[in-house]
Amino acid sequence: MATTPAAPPAAPPDDGVLRTNDGVPLKTTLARVNRRQKLVAVALVLPLLGFILVTFLAPIGMMLFRAVDNPVLQEQIPRTVALLDAEWDGASVPDEAVFATLAEEMIQQYEVREIAKVGTRLNYEQGGLRSLITKTARTIARRGEPPWRETFIAIDERWADPQTWGIIQQAAPRYTLSFFLAALDLRYDWQGDIVEQPEREQIYVFMFGRTLWISGLVTGLCLLLGFPVAYLLATLPMRQSNILMILVLLPFWTSLLVRTTSWIVLLQTEGVINDVLVWVGLVSDEGRIQMIYNQLGTIIAMTHILLPFMVLPIYSVMRTISPSHMRAARSLGATPARAFREVYVPQTMPGVGAGSILVFILSVGYYITPALVGGRTGQLISNFIAYHMQKSLNWGLAAALGTLLLVGVLLLYWLYNRLIGVEKMKFG
Amino acid sequence: MTELPPYASPLERIWFYAFRVLCGLILFFLIMPILVIVPLSFNAEPYFTFTEGMLAFDPAAYSLRWYRDIIENEQWIHSMKNSFIVGICATILATTLGTLAALGLTRTHMPARNLVMGLLISPMIVPLIITAAGMYFFYSDIGLAQTLPGIILAHTALGTPFVVITVTATLAGFDTNLIRASASLGAPPTTTFFKVTMPLILPGMISGALFAFITSFDEVVVVLFLAGFEERTIPRQMWAGIREQISPTILAVATLLICVSVLLLLTLELLRRRGERLRGLSPG
Structure with a gap:
């Protein structure tokens, strides 16, 4: 916006305000131009932002909402849960009115074949309730008659137990924390207190622990293997290091499934490594080592797959470190080891931090490799989310586990962003 | 050393x-x-x-029997077709949307840049299993589950962060005076983009596009949740192969995929060399 001191077409009021050629104050024009620039910038970003919001963020938000969403009992047996809330004392067997309402609603839901949902929901709180609900509903729908209280108790003793009713009441609220509790190996007991799950059902805290442990171990191994390679690549002349770089980049660009397949080929008991060991005579033909379909397989394959993510950021930081620093340290009398430890290594820390957080974030959410080579002991938390999504269909628990995992990853990402900045992320 | x-x-x-x-x-x-x-x-x-x-x-x-197996197996051919359709469509969409967004993000007047950047990068950060689970429910509700368009949209979302990051990085070294020069010579913004900006940021766009392509081409978790039998891609078919009927055909497919990655690597290397040569020539 060039302004010239040349005479404007119409004489402006002489108030000392700078004006453009057409007599508009410069300030106004600048504001207008800035506003237009801002609109252009937003208009360019908006298509992608909208796209990500609709196809990615909204679906994830809606999925995570399932962790607290609890519509089943409110939809299937609304009057029973309302009556329980209003009239039941929480300690004795409810009176005939509650039984009669439940019977009516159960028959209704049985006829539209929806009663199984109630059973499944209650089964999450306590094993065995699914069969109780199904059995009771089937019986009373065929030949049930008042007094309902006696009929129910005749079908199953558990209807005379206040615990059963307490669990129905705990499972009833429209929004619940019980999936989050289950994801932390806790649950509501029938009186609404938070207690630990029975010992043999406690697995998720252990699984989170195992996921963190394996991710930490893989990150450590990647650092241990990646640092020397990055150092070699960074100190070699460009021409040689570019050639060796291919050995790092080719695995990086190769399909995850291809690399997982190769580890199956290499590590299985009839595989290449065992064959070599037998041929060399280190192990006998019967004593082949089980290296895959267990935790060891997961760790080896994940380390291999994530190693380039460690080498590349460390390498790009090391490239910027001037070799004269080490020479200066040596000339001041430091031994090579001391110069390396006290002068060189501290300067590589941004790269080491970037690589470590990146590898850790990626391994915490790993699914494919543990599923294929992990066997029973190599499964991570992602595999349990997938199990509850696809097999057990306990979507509330899957969502709760997913939310906890996501919160952890976002915290790490926030740390990464604070330390390094996401724009600095480089690939290849 | x-x-x-x-x-x-x-x-x-x-x-x-x-x-x-x-x-x-x-x-x-x-x-x-x-x-x-x-x-x-x-x-x-x-x-x-x-x-x-x-x-x-x-x-x-030695023999080529496992390669013959691939050609004769309708499932593999079908899944290859799917993989390329999904990969190419997702790449085109991701590159277009991502480049536009990068152009906006690098403008000095962009408001709330860090927040927007964070949201746009999120598909790369969120663990795939969570993405897949979320998309499974959402795409089922709107009728896009078990369709190719559904998978294309999902893969586009996963690929855009790479395009945004690479193109933003390229634009960081871009001289905005060139745009002013072009505008002062009377070129409308679209002409300026296609004649001035795009040729200069093309290497960044291409490497972003390659990343988007390989992301889609290699992706299996979302496909596991979204694809039916008809929409199987190569990684999905390999997954089934590894889990169910393990046969050396998988090794033949894996070899072909390694060839694809070698090609991608070579392309990127050429782009990088070109960039270095150009930088070496320019006085800046």
């Missing part, structure tokens, strides 16, 4: 060679699993290991 100085002590000499051997071993660990697949895919026997004939370089021990 490049070469030993003449005054190096014996200890330094030992360490120098020990370090090179160590790095050699680590690089061997990186590349060996990929290389070992290639000869095994020519195995004449249905085994996953080297037969005696193969070790003796007996021509009869």
